[in-house]
Amino acid sequence: MTVRAILRRGLRRWRWWLLSLTVLAAVLIGARWWPHPSLSESIPLSTVVRDREGRLLRLTLASDQRYRLWVPLKDISPQLVEAVMLQEDAWFRWHPGFNPISLVRGAWSTYGSGEARIGGSTLTMQLARLRWRLQTRDVRGKLVQIARALQLELFYSKDEILEAYLNFAPYGGNIEGVGAASLIYYRKPPDRVTLPESLALAVLPQAPSRRGKLAARDDDAFYIGTGLEAARARLYARWRERHPEDLAEDALLNLPLRLHSARELPFRAPHLVDRVLAERAWHPQAGPELKTTLDARLQRLLEERVRNHLQRERSRGLRNASAILIDTRDMGVRALVGSADYFDASIQGQVNGSDAKRSPGSTLKPFIYALALDQGVLHPQTVLRDVPSAFGPYTPENFDGRFMGPVTATEALVRSRNIPAVSVAAQLKQPTFYDFLRQAGVSRMASKDHYGLALVLGGGEVTMEELARMYAMLGNDGRLRPLRWREDDPPEEGARLLSAEASYITRDMLRQNPRPDAGSQPASRPLPVAWKTGTSWAFRDAWSAGIVGPYVLVVWLGNFDGSSNPALIGVEAAAPLFFDIVDGLQAARVDLAEPARQWPINIKRVEVCRASGDLPNAWCPQRGMTWFIPGKSPIRISTVHRAIALDRATGRPACGRFDPSTMRTEVFEFWPSDLAQVFVQAGIPRRRPPAGHDCGGAQDWLGSAPSITSPYRATRYTMRLSHPDQVNLSLAATVDADVSKxxxxxxxxxIGSADAGKALAWTPDRTGQFRLSVVDDHGRSDEREIEVAVVQ
Known part of the structure; x- marks a missing residue:
């Protein structure tokens, strides 16, 4: 064979080898870029539930009953990553998936020399065994493991393989991966572990069942056992060879390493955590973390106060309670106690009482009065009748079985009088109280005819969450907003169901309600609380709900099986727990300052006659101030107090024009017959007007009625489209000499008041026909019709 032939044959061989290497490189590159599933895909994971400050509430088990969290490599401490490679596979970055030298050394140690078994598996091979659950104790199994390791190296990068191993590695019992291990053992994420902690985690996967045994001490703390401590020391010696600068770590390695067990994992706020976990499917998210709006500090406070209160009341048969605390500023649920004891089967402790339908008693009455304020039915000092009344076939009674006669709207609300509440609800138009509850999100309501007016007194059912939302609406100036359970739930503006004016006045009315222990409270600790109690029929539920600064607090006492207890009275059973929690919030220095409100709002302070709640006439002896919504609040001249002319000689009513030489005047109270009867029954003396005081209808001596002089009768007033706000009409009237206002x-x-002889400016808010009327402080009146039109 010639030299040329030999060179030609060699060239052909090199071409074949080059082509083969090219094809192999193309296959390798194509395999790496070919779409393939992530190593974390379809792996069941645990969920970490935290409070809003990041405190751990619960670590759940994955669906395969293991604690497992998938943590990206970038979120793992570099010291921990290096320690794992130093312990398990120092040549990880260079081998193709298996290390022939390590395999030979391991085989010789295990089968040839008879010495201790030494594993020869690389990190990639260990990942293959963990991922595919391989049996690798025989040669066939080991070959399968090597083939799988080559497959992993072919399709995934070194960092992806390393990340997967760190998340699959066993760490004792049913704990897998550095994420779950660091959280359980050290109560911290894997990016915050120290070098001693990292070294312990690095050596644990080699024999997790043996080295993972913890040594208990007298103080119930757990520390690493001798096997794990010795393995960690050997690894540290190798670490020091690579990092001689870490001399300061020697002292740390000599300190005992405190560990926690999975049995010590927190199980806080179980009802709230159960709820957010159940709803997690509705909120897809990346990552294993779930951050709630709960504040673990406030949660502990509520749990302690509920537990202590029930211990004090156990002799009265009170065994169960629920409570919820909401921050109205963002509608986050800060604390939730679903039952007194989650693990007490005798009270059905795992039932979430905040989501159960119960009769609310009188806790809904504030919303009746708020609607009445918005619809112009009353103002806070409107006098209502607490007298025996029938509303068709419905005849309500008060809780105490008695009647108070005339009461102001504020007193009726604070004292929870049933008759006035039903009377006010009967006057509501649009929306009615039933319609309002539907708009407020009260679920599963029957038809309006099913309840009738009994709905006012707790005839329907609401959940604690629904009730808390409505009280939060009062705190948010009339806007109904959804509750937030997770920090990533965006706050919503909500829908307006009440005006800011009605909400403000209702809160002010509820603040007049004294605490049940008001006499024992020091005067130096004033805290305005707008609150209300409720008691359901047959003593099945005791409630207390209210607004404390920026928070809404609702508490409930009762039994989940619906059994009754005479001790279940709102003011006696629930109110003490309510204020016990309020005092706890103050003691814990929780910020209870009033949040920013919508201001200014369209309200005014108006003087009224205390006896009637109407504008005072000339003879009203006692006057007070009330909140008034211009354009809505009903304002009339009081007619309860009236002056009667009496003959000086006989003391009998005198008729005709008043003559001061022979007549004198005395003021009497003119009460309707039903209220007068209540005064008689209550033993409250009232001076009845003498017979013949009306002089047979001839009352010229009472003076002249006012006469409107402006605006003019039968006159059309115009406003321009370009300046509709520039139409000011002067309202004026002539009055008798005895009139002051x-x-x-x-x-x-x-629309306003004016001194006698003074005019009042008024700007119409629309066009059309208007009926103007003027009333003097003696109750005499005049009226006329005017028309307002628009021009270009």
């Missing part, structure tokens, strides 16, 4: 109305809406 007049009050002006448009229809039934009060």
């Amino acid at each position: 007049v009050f002006w109305f448009v229809g039934n809406t009060f």
Whole structure:
């Protein structure tokens, strides 16, 4: 064979080898870039549930009953990563998936020399065994393991393989991966572990069942056992060879390493955590973390106060309670106690009482009065009748079985009088109280006819969460907003169901309700609390709900089986727990400052006669101030107090024009017959007007009625489209000499008052027909119709 032939044959062989290497490289590159599933795909994972400050509430088991969290390589401490490679596979970055030298050394140690068994598996081979659950104790199994390791190296990068191994490695019992191990053993994420902690985790996977045994001490703490401590020391010696600068770590390695066990994992706020875990399917998210709106510090406070209260009340048969605390600023649920004891089967402790339908008793009454404020039915000092009443076939009674006669709206709400509440609800138009509850999100309500007016007194059912949302609506100036359970739930503006004015006044009315232990509270600790109690029929539920600064607090006592207990009275059973929690919030220095409100709002302070709640006439002896919503609140002249002319000689009513030489006047109270009867029954003396005081209808001596002089009768007033706000009408009237003040109305809406002889400026808010009326402080009146039109 010639030299040329030999060179030609060699060239052909090199071409074949080059082609083969090219094809192999193309296959390798193509395999790496060919779509393939992530190593974390379809792996069941645990969930970490935390409070809003990052405190651990619960670590759940994965679906295969293991604690496993998938942590990206970038979120693992570099010291831990290096320690694992130093312990398990120092040549990991260079071998193709298996290390022939390590395999030979391991085989000789295991089968040839008879010495201790030494593993020859690389990190990639160990990952293959863990991922595919391989049996590798015989030669055939080992070959399968090597083939799988080559497959992993072919399809995945070194970092992906290393990340997967760190998340699959066994760490004792049913704990897998450095994420779960660091969280359970050290109560911290794997990016915050120290070098001593990293070294312990690095050596643990080689014999997790043996080295993972913990040594208990007298203080119930757990420390690493001798096997794990010795293995960690050997690894540290190798670490020091690579890192001689870490001399300071010697002292740390000599300290005992405190570990926790899985049995010590927290199980806080179980009802809230159960809820957010159940709803997790509705909120897809990346990562194993679930951060709630709960504050673990406030949660402990509520749990302790509930537990202590029930211990004090156990002799009265009170065994179960629920409570919820909401921050109205973002509607986050800060604390939730679903039952007194989650693990007590005798009270059905795993039932979440905050989501159970119960009769609310009188806790819904504030919303009746808020609607009435918005619809112009009353103002806080409107006098209502607490007298025996029938509303068709419905005849409500008060809780105490008695009647108070005339009461202001504020007193009726604070004292929870049933008759006035039903009377006010009967006057509501749009929305009715039933419609309002539907708009407020009260679920599973029957038809309106099913409840009737009994709905006012707790005839329907609400959940604690629904009730808390409605009280939060009062705190948010009338906007109904959804509760937030997770920090990544975006706050919503909500829908307005009440005006800011009605919400503010209702809160102010509820603040007049004194605490049940008001006499024992020091005067130096004033804290305005707008609160209300409720008691259901047959004493099945005791409630207390209210607004404390930026928070809404609702508590409930009762039994989940619906059994009754005479001790279940709102003011006696629930209110003490409510204020025990309020005092706890103060003691814990929780910020209870009033949040920013919508201001200014359209309300005014108006003087009224205390006896009637109407504008005071000339003879009203006691006057007070009330909140008034211009254009809504009903304002009339009081007619309870009236002056009667009496003959000086006989003391009997005198008729005709008043003559001061022969007549004198005395003021009497003119009460309706039903209220007068209540006064008699209560033993409250009232001076009844004498017979013949009306002089047979001839009352010229009472003086002249006012007469409107402006605006003019039968006159059309115009406003321009370009400046509709520049139409000011002057309202004026002539009055009798005994008049000091007049009050002006448009229809039934009060628009202002003026001193006698003074005019009042009024700007119409629309075009059309208006009925203007003026009433003096003696109750005499005049009215006229005017028309307002628009021009270009």
